[in-house]
Amino acid sequence: MPFLLLVSVFLIAACGLIYELIAGTLASYLLGDSVFQFSTIIGSYLFAMGVGSFLSKYIDRALVARFIYLELMVGLVGGFSSSLLFLAFAYTEAFHLVLYLLVILVGILVGLEIPLLMRILKERFEFRDLVAHVLTFDYLGALGASLLFPILLVPKLGLARSALLFGIINAGVALWSTFLFADQLRRRVNLQIACALVLAALLGGVGLADRISDAADNNLYADEVIFTRNTRYQRIVLTRWKDDVRLFLNSHLQFSSRDEYRYHEALVHPGLAAVPGARHVLVLGGGDGLAVREILKYPSIESVTLVDLDSEMTRLFSTQPFLKRLNHGSLTDSRVHVINADAFPWLDTNAKMFDFVVVDFPDPTNYSLGKLYTTGFYRLLARHVSRNGWLVVQSTSPMFARQSYWCIVETLKRVGLRTYPYHVYVPSFGEWGFVLAGTNSYEPPAALPGGLRFLSASNVAELFHFPNDMTAVAAEANRLNDQVLVRYYERDWRAIAH
């Protein structure tokens, strides 16, 4: 019996620490500046526990029943704390207020626990042993929780479900206490009903936890969020509205299923159809497999090598049924080799040759990505293109980022390539630009594969005409040691935002 009581101490101590860790982690995830968040949250929490301990002296009757109600309250508030905070972040302006109110409330409740329990147990132990045992198990519980939290809970369960799990433990301790202290309780059944209700609510919460964090995302995106995943490199979000599925990487729109065919047909066919009998194709970036889908429309293709940094992304697009339907299962085709690697070092360490290369990287929003748009990169890339081959580069919008676009053209020219800039209108993006580059002179292809929805042999040539508001402007070449492109890009898009 005494040992079983001490197990309760162990469990409630663990619960108490978990709620504190969850609040601190969530605040640093959502607000950043982890040192500040953790310090202030731990401070407020410890202070609130002190307040709770002080208040415990005003409880002087029916200690056991009060303790059981207290456990139920801790379980409810603590268990839902993480979900509440997610929702507060997504739907209200008052995240800070909710955060600190919750921390203080949980802190007060947790502060009440141990003093109350000690008073309940004081009949059964010597005072000396009581203090020693209770505090030992209290600290052991804290140790257990602090190890469990980073190793198991955060990676396996996530924050919302971890909180609920420990809420259930609190409620479990309450229910169990109705049996342990049966002799000291009068209306036991009422208490047990209360316990059952709280447990049911928390269990229901577990079912909803995923929906809750999705709901938080939903509020950030206009459409219904159908999938989210945080990978090592990015946050992948898929949304759906009627039959329109959109992919966002770090909140940047990558495609809309309604018009992506325009983008991907334009990316691939003007160049690839101009390499008769092309056998080996390289795709850099483009882990969604949509460019590969277009490439596989040529019967001469023997191999497609897709190099994309993010293995989660390529796995998702090779396994998720809806996405597989969208890319026609291209990533699981036997001719396609998926390589998860950083493109520049990968090119630098092999000597493979390709008849056609598709470069579909994210826009040059920072100096790291900017390296993939430099003379250094294109010089290396050109060495991997066969003599009659072409390479094509996704080059941001010649309309919204005009100087950036023409900077990419200039950069390709600087490494001795002949460039053929073209553009296409994609409703979800606006005007979008590409540059075809190679060592030969380019003629638009006379024939395209069958079944295209946007391009035909008669309209390819039109893509190469630029209306007045998108024609060439002066720009310097982008070099590794002087990345002008990142500066152009920032300036171009800032001008749009104003």
Place this chain on the structure above:
Amino acid sequence: MNRRLFLSAGLIGLSSKADRRIEGGFVFEDQKTGHLLRDRKKTLPRPAREVRVPVVIVGGGIAGLSAAWELDRRGFRDFVLLEMNPRAGGNSRWGENTISRYPWAAHYLPVPDHGATLVRELCQELGLLKDGAWDERHLCFSPQERLFQYGQWYEGLEPTGAPGAHEQYRRFEEAMSGFRVSGEFTIPMERGGKPSELDRISMAEWLRRNRFDAPGLAWYVNYACRDDYGATAAETSAWAGIHYFASRAPDDKGPLTWPEGNGWILERLLAKLGRYVRTNALVYRIRKDGPRMRVTTPEAEYSAEVVIYAAPTFTAPYVMENAPRVDDFEYSPWLTANLVLDRWPSERGFEPAWDNVILRSPGLGYVVANHQSLATRSDAWVWTYYTSFAEGAPAQNRRWLIEHDWTYWRNAVLDDLARAHPDIRQCVRRVDIFRIGHAMIRPKVGFIWSQQRQAVAGGKGNLVFANSDLSGLSIFEEAQYRGVTAARRALRRISRG
């Protein structure tokens, strides 16, 4: 580096709790070998072997290796290079871990302009310069520099200042272009330099006389002196201070740099010249022996026609009889540290650059060794942290440096970095520290055009000095120039017989 500033940083450091375990230690500890020279009589063994060879080079830093480079490319192969350490390289040594290579001291070479012919010849030989164009893979990637001020990072190194400061920067830049076209501030310095009144005043005094008083500019110039000479602007000769700003007209945006810093050049020199190099060969005695010279190491005694002395010049009196006077040669101590990070610390403002400097910190900032990587992503980094002990007497600072243990210096480094990265202690896994007692010659007021420096540098006979300290400017280009010049003198001497 200044004691009081460091202690104040310690207080900031105290506030961060829950530190993780950080490993590391001191590296090299050259002073232990060096001090054998001071106490040589008792400890060093007498060599068992005697070797006759026309030329002996003492010291395997860039200067010694450049002497070897010149002898070798002139077709002269009959020489040895003696280096006391297990690895040659001196201040251009480097290290490596699973994340990256990294420098231990010298980490870049400014893009040499057309006047620096020897450096350009070497660059051509190494494939850095082809048909008049620099290979951009070896030039520092964007962004090159950033400065931490007002609680966040800004692009570039010049502090943004009060109104009017801008005008002073412009005027300063103009004054420096004026010095540049004068042709007196060249690399190598011997090419255009001549005795000058500017060597008689300090850089701080020159700023004062020319009414440059914007605090940001004063900080910037003082930083440059601490960074390049390990001395404050108040002690640095104005000639040397100006030389830094006025000596280069590069034809591309630089500098040249590699993860392992100038270790990249070192390794290529060693690949070619390694067969002449004898490591673990501490030269503890050099004396005349009739027309020849005797050079003693614990393992062998060499009898040579000419000795090229490319070890730091101040060591001459410990090694040779009748050494020239070298008491004007004063050196600044430095500390460098390589930090391994497995998380990028939280920070605000401009993106991480190659060189990252914290305004008004006692250190000189840090260089990200794996900045020069082709990858767009990385999940671990090596930072090389630098600080020179510019304030106070060098000897006292050297004692301070040696007296304290690794934990003390590790804390000093982390406390300094915490000014810009409060959670640095949660991101760092390892800190290795290099204490360099006599790291850099100090071009203090009067030294550059002193009789003593010119006498040692221009010395004749069969003992030729060659260390970069002969220029009073501690840079790769001067080390190379001194080494090559010494080699040419040695060859002339030998052909005379």
